[in-house]
Each structure stands twice: as C-alpha cells, then as structure tokens.
C-alpha cells in the first residue's frame with residue numbers, strides 16, 4: 001500500500017470531522033443573523049435578534065450574573081488552586097499522591113451526580129439555592145483544572161531560582177512574590193481564564209444550584225429551549241459560544257507559552 | 262530526626278493546601294457522603310415529615326422494570342457513543358500525529374479541541390436547529406436531492422447519539438493524539454526496515470502502543486455520557502428519557518430526593534466500577 | 549569578610565550520612581577547593597553553610613559567630629549555582645539589583661554598585677540584556693557579579709564551571725581567581741575537576757563519605773597525600789603495600805623499595821609521572837622488573853600499564869619516553885626514592901598537612 005492514498009483519505013476524514021464539529025455552530029450563528037424567526041429560507045440578513053437581546057431584561061440579568069459568578073469563581077479558584085499547586089510542587093508533603101488523586105473525582109464523576117449531591121448537601125446545611133451555592137460548586141469544579149495548569153507551568157521552573165533569591169537575602173514571601181509568581185504568571189492567567197470558562201459554560205451544576213428565576217445564562221437558555229424558544233436564544237447562544245471559544249484560544253496560547261522555558 | 266526547618270516548611274505547605282482541599286471536601290466529598298445518607302431515607306427530612314432509614318429506594322430500582330431498563334438504555338447509548346467516538350476520532354488523531362507536521366498540526370489540533378472546551382449546551386442546541394423537521398439539514402438536502410427530503414432525525418435516539426458524539430469526540434482525538442505522538446519515530450522506522458507495510462505498522466505497532474490513550478479516551482467519554490441528561494432532553498424529546506433524565510426528574514420535578522440519590526448512587530457505582538476496571542490503562546496514559 | 553568554620557556537622561537522610569561529623573576551617577580570604585567522589589557530601593556541606601540544609605548536629609560559624617537557626621537570607625552569603633540560576637524574567641542589571649533591593653540599598657547606590665560589579669566581571673554595558681541573550685561564559689560572569697554585588701561574607705560555588713566547555717572553562721578559572729582576589733572574599737568552591745581545584749585553591753579539602761580525609765595547601769596534599777584513598781583520588785597514584793623496614797618497604801616478592809625518610813607506614817604511593825620505564829635494568833634503587841600490559845596514547849602523554857610486583861602500575865610520560873617499547877615487552881620500572889610518599893593504608897581517617 002503506498003503512502004499517498006492512505007494519508008489523503010486520512011486528511012479527508014479529518015476535514016469531514018471538522019465540518020461535523022463546526023457546521024452546527026456556524027449554522028446557528030448564521031441563523032441568529034436571519035430575519036425570519038422560524039429559520040425560513042431564503043436567508044435575509046438582519047441583526048434584529050441581537051437588538052432585541054438588549055431589551056430582554058431576563059437575558060441581560062442572567063448574562064450579567066453568569067459573568068460576575070465566573071469572575072468570582074476565577075478569582076477564588078485561581079488563588080487557592082495556585083497556592084495548592086505551589087505547595088504540592090515545592091514540598092515533599094506527606095500523602096502527596098493521595099492529594100493529587102483527590103483532584104480527579106470532581107472531574108471524573110458525572111456532573112449530574114456532583115450537582116445533585118451538592119444540592120442535597122447544601123440543602124441539608126441550610127444553604128439555599130442561589131448564587132453563593134453556585135459559586136461554591138463551580139469553584140470545586142474549576143480547582144482541579146487550575147491546579148493541573150499551574151502545575152504544568154511549574155514543571156518548567158528551576159527551583160534553584162528560589163534558592164538563588166534566598167541566598168541573595170530575600171525572605172520566602174519576597175521570593176514567592178518576585179521570583180516564583182512572575183515566572184508562573186502566564187500559567188496563572190491561563191488557569192484563571194480556564195476557571196472563568198468552566199464557570200461561564202457550566203450548565204449542569206448551575207441547573208441544580210441556581211435559584212429558579214435568577215439563574216445563569218446557560219440555565220436560562222436551557223429552560224428557554226425547553227419552553228419552545230424565541231429567536232433571541234440563537235443570538236445569545238452565538239455570543240456565548242464566541243466568548244467561550246475566545247477564552248479557550250487565549251488559554252491555549254498562554255499554556256503554550258508555558259512550555260517555552 | 263527532628264528537623265525544625267523541614268517541619269516548619271511542611272507546616273507552611275499544609276497551610277497552603279488547606280483552602281483548596283477544604284473547599285473540595287466541603288463542595289464535593291461531603292456532598293457525595295450526604296447523598297449516600299439521603300439515599301437511605303424514606304422521605305425528605307423536612308419539618309413535619311416522618312422519615313426513617315430504609316433500603317426502599319434501592320429496592321424501588323430493582324422492583325420496577327423501568328429503572329433497570331433505563332439504566333441499560335443509558336449504558337447502551339454510552340457504549341454506542343464511545344464506540345463511534347473511537348472509530349471517528351482515532352483516524353483524526355492518527356493523521357494529526359503522524360501525517361501533518363509543523364504549525365498546521367498545532368492549529369488543527371486546537372481547532373479540534375476548541376469546541377470541546379466551549380459551551381456544551383449551546384452546541385447541543387445548535388443540533389436542534391440543524392435536525393428539526395424542515396430544518397436546515399432537511400432544507401439543504403432537499404435543495405440538492407430531488408423531492409422533499411425529510412430525515413426525521415429530530416427527537417430520536419439517533420439525534421441523541423449524534424449530539425453526544427459531537428460533544429465528546431474531541432476527547433478521544435486528544436487522548437489518542439497524545440499517545441500516538443509519544444511513539445518514538447525510530448520504532449516505525451525499525452518496523453519499516455524489517456519490511457512491514459503501512460497497514461501492518463498501524464495494526465502491530467501504532468494501535469497497540471496507542472491503546473492506553475484510546476482506553477483513557479473511551480472512559481472519559483463513557484462516564485459523562487452515561488450520566489447525561491441535557492442532551493437526551495433537548496435532542497431526544499419524548500424518546501430521550503434516560504437514566505440521567507429520571508434522576509434529574511427526581512430532583513427538579515418529582516422532588517423525591519431520596520430516590521434520586523439512590524439512583525445517582527447506583528449510576529455512580531456502575532461508573533466507578535468501569536473506572537476501576539480501566540484504571541491501569543488510565544494510569545499509564547495520564548500518569 | 550570572614551572565615552567560615554564547621555564543627556561536628558552531621559546530616560543524615562534515612563540511612564545515608566551525607567555529613568558524618570565533619571570539622572573544617574575555611575580561613576578568611578582564602579579560596580578553598582572541596583574535592584571528593586560523587587556522593588561524598590560536598591554539596592550537602594555547601595548547602596549546610598548556606599542554610600538550605602539544617603544539620604542534625606554540629607555548628608556552622610561565619611566570622612566566628614554561630615549561624616545555627618539563622619535563615620539563609622540573613623546569613624549574608626553569595627552563591628553561584630551550577631545552572632547559574634539567573635532570573636530569566638529580569639535583565640542582567642535586574643538580577644544584580646535584586647539582592648540590593650531586598651537590602652533596601654538606595655537607588656543611586658544600587659546603580660553605582662551594579663556598574664562596579666559589572667566592570668569587575670568585564671560586562672560593562674550588558675546591564676540591559678536578558679539572561680537568554682547571553683553566552684554561557686557571560687552568564688557565568690553575571691552569576692558571579694550577582695553573588696558578590698551584595699558584599700557577602702562568604703562566596704559559595706557548587707561546580708560553577710562544569711556547564712562550560714573546556715576552553716571557556718580555563719579562561720573562567722583565571723577570571724574566577726582574579727575576581728576573588730580583587731574582592732578578597734572567602735570562597736568555598738566545589739569541583740569534580742581535581743586539576744581545577746589544584747590550580748585555583750589556596751587550600752583544598754578532600755571529603756569521603758561525609759568526612760574530611762585530608763586538608764591543606766594543594767602542593768602539600770599532592771606531595772604528601774597522607775592516606776591511600778587521597779593518593780588514589782588525587783592523581784591516581786600507584787600504591788605498593790608491604791612491610792615497612794628502616795630502609796624502606798619490603799614487598800612480598802622480597803624487593804625493597806626505598807621511601808622518603810620520616811614516617812613509615814604500610815603503603816608507599818608513587819605517582820605515574822614520577823616513574824620511568826627502561827628496557828634494561830637501570831643501575832638505581834627502586835627498580836622493579838615487569839611487563840607492559842598496554843600502552844594508551846592520549847595525545848600529549850602516553851600511559852603504560854605495567855605488570856610488576858604482582859600488581860598493575862600506571863606510568864605516564866611524554867610519548868618520546870615510550871619510544872621503542874611495545875605491549876608485551878619486559879621492562880624495568882624505576883623512580884627516585886624522593887618522589888614516593890608514605891601513606892596510611894585504606895581506612896578513612898583524618899590527616900592535616902601544614
């Protein structure tokens with residue numbers, strides 16, 4: 001068998017897969033710009049659904065809530081996750097393997113189960129559904145990703161840099177602030193964006209933890225679709241997916257910079 | 262040996278670890294424990310309600326023919342989706358890892374992974390636009406083919422499977438790619454020097470060496486798909502009742518939390534069993 | 549500037565005793581070379597002086613004062629690392645400035661001292677570069693400048709030159725010594741390269757399994773290694789064992805080897821370059837009959853492995869000294885008695901030269 005046909009059919013298959021992955025999203029984006037509310041063709045370009053978004057109080061409120069929840073989640077998860085990553089990397093902590101293994105359940109257990117379990121537990125301790133519960137849950141989901149991303153960056157960090165700084169008279173806190181953190185910065189920014197995206201895109205856990213009535217954007221979209229939908233959903237969905245793709249593109253760029261040194 | 266310096270350092274490390282792990286304890290591990298407790302209750306422990314410990318919720322699963330059937334359906338869909346993801350994803354990974362070189366490889370890999378990291382709900386939603394009766398897909402096919410084409414895919418199990426494959430195939434591509442790309446080129450060259458053809462190299466070298474990656478990918482697809490409820494709801498319509506949607510119902514519609522908790526635990530047990538069975542392969546490919 | 553002394557240092561990691569009761573003085577202003585086989589505790593000793601390692605027992609003194617319990621950052625040391633450990637996100641000037649900033653040196657004074665240090669290592673005008681934009685030798689100089697710009701009391705160097713290639717290494721050795729002399733700082737220097745240690749150091753110390761086996765000026769240690777381990781470790785000396793007699797060492801074969809006068813022990817060490825080969829019996833003392841097992845050519849020198857007196861001896865010399873000799877040939881091995889040294893037989897112990 002010669003190389004060319006095999007490689008060519010492989011490339012073709014990859015191309016088809018990309019079409020499969022992107023076609024629905026592109027169609028949705030196109031339809032959000034179609035004047036007809038019922039996806040009727042011929043296509044007639046219009047931005048009316050985007051304009052209508054601005055007048056939809058409910059969607060705007062949910063979008064705003066999603067953004068600030070994601071910001072809070074990114075801030076908390078990045079702070080405590082980076083600390084944990086640095087501690088795991090710097091010290092021969094007893095039980096380190098177990099601690100690393102404990103990061104998997106939040107990722108590996110289906111969100112349906114995690115989400116309902118959080119609902120049950122938070123209810124049990126008297127924490128009602130609502131944004132604090134959502135933040136609590138999202139941070140837990142984002143933490144493993146933050147720790148993994150920061151740890152990856154740390155792999156490229158030469159620990160003698162910290163020793164050099166101390167030999168020059170810097171206290172441990174100064175070493176962390178002036179040597180370790182600047183080196184980690186791209187990884188930490190990537191982790192923060194990642195955490196933001198995890199929260200911003202999270203549907204399942206929010207679905208169980210958000211208070212009906214003032215929900216996050218994905219939950220609102222879900223209920224709207226199930227109610228029989230309005231064309232604005234196309235528009236807001238297009239915006240949401242654009243935001244999350246741009247975020248992840250940034251993460252990918254920064255994470256690659258992490259591999260440089 | 263008493264070493265003050267080192268002990269102080271360990272203390273600092275534990276202080277830095279505490280917030281993250283306490284958070285995980287509070288938001289993941291205690292909830293899972295609470296769920297186990299709830300699954301043994303006869304009713305919600307609300308004011309004014311009677312409750313006691315019972316295994317009735319687990320018995321309800323066994324007594325009703327519907328629950329095991331739905332669990333089986335969920336597992337079957339998960340298996341089909343996993344298989345399709347492997348079949349569709351492996352060639353892509355192969356092409357990315359061993360045919361395409363240089364900058365375009367990175368760009369393409371990113372392009373494949375990007376949807377995966379973006380909003381899952383919206384992507385499923387986009388399929389409803391494509392598949393709805395008289396929707397974009399029907400219209401496009403009618404324009405190309407003679408006559409009115411009605412695929413009739415909307416609200417079928419097929420639609421659910423398509424949507425789930427769309428959601429999860431990037432995972433397999435990524436894990437298989439990582440495994441394939443780690444294979445030393447000199448192994449391939451050695452095999453070729455020994456006279457092996459391309460298909461034989463694929464079958465005897467690439468496939469076996471990429472197997473841990475494929476298994477990891479398969480597990481990472483199977484587990485969440487077995488617990489999916491949003492995709493079946495949106496794409497399956499009335500055909501979309503799965504074990505996941507039944508659990509969802511217990512929490513948001515029927516408010517039978519103890520039963521929901523028991524069903525969740527049964528699902529978790531099945532999933533953990535599968536994870537445990539695959540863990541050697543997982544450890545090899547992720548560790 | 550101050551001397552350093554350690555006494556009774558012990559550091560164990562599990563069963564491994566990296567430092568095993570080590571006592572050693574590093575005189576003020578001296579350049580001290582530490583040598584020893586891999587794993588003998590050189591790095592551990594350096595890190596214990598720096599404060600990165602807390603000894604299980606023993607005391608480290610800098611300038612006569614104990615620094616036990618003093619954290620690294622307050623010991624006023626300068627360190628040069630094998631990998632240089634230059635901060636990649638700072639410029640050369642930023643690297644030098646760091647230690648001054650944490651000491652709150654005013655900006656004007658900082659700039660002056662940075663310029664001074666850069667001039668000392670001959671890198672004027674490089675302040676704005678990043679470490680990634682420097683050659684290996686330049687990085688080495690920056691690492692030196694960064695370590696001394698804070699005017700530390702001691703300079704600790706752990707194999708600072710081993711990342712450089714041969715030519716650059718020789719050049720940097722000379723630089724290193726010049727800088728240390730100009731600053732007048734006490735320097736403790738770990739190296740794997742015995743030639744480097746012998747060339748550069750005012751004094752050398754040889755470690756083995758966490759203990760000091762020999763210490764003194766390079767010349768003294770070389771001429772009088774003290775024990776068999778040091779003799780073998782430094783310059784791969786040939787060792788002859790036998791029974792000491794007033795006139796020398798009586799070998800098992802019955803031959804009598806003449807040794808230098810003075811202390812006599814069971815071992816006589818003779819350096820390969822002190823020995824000569826001749827095809828006929830030389831009319832001199834210390835002549836042993838043998839046979840050439842192998843001739844090894846190494847450019848400037850040739851080494852012959854000679855079977856003599858039931859053991860293998862190494863003889864090194866200029867290629868011309870081996871002309872006309874072939875492998876398998878019977879030869880006579882000889883050396884002047886003054887070039888042999890009495891050494892203690894194998895047994896770790898401590899000896900101090902003057």
Ligand SMILES: Nc1ncnc2c1ncn2[C@@H]1O[C@H](COP(=O)(O)OP(=O)(O)OP(=O)(O)O)[C@@H](O)[C@H]1O
Nearest residue numbers: 561564565566584585586587588589590591592593
């Ligand atoms: N952090 C540590 N944990 C456990 N053992 C250690 C540690 N550091 C050093 N050791 C052990 O202590 C002994 C001495 O090590 P050290 O690094 O001081 O040797 P060295 O003389 O510098 O060797 P080399 O010439 O190879 O650099 C070795 O057996 C080493 O394995």
Ligand SMILES: [Mg+2]
Nearest residue numbers: 590591592706
């Ligand atoms: Mg060392």
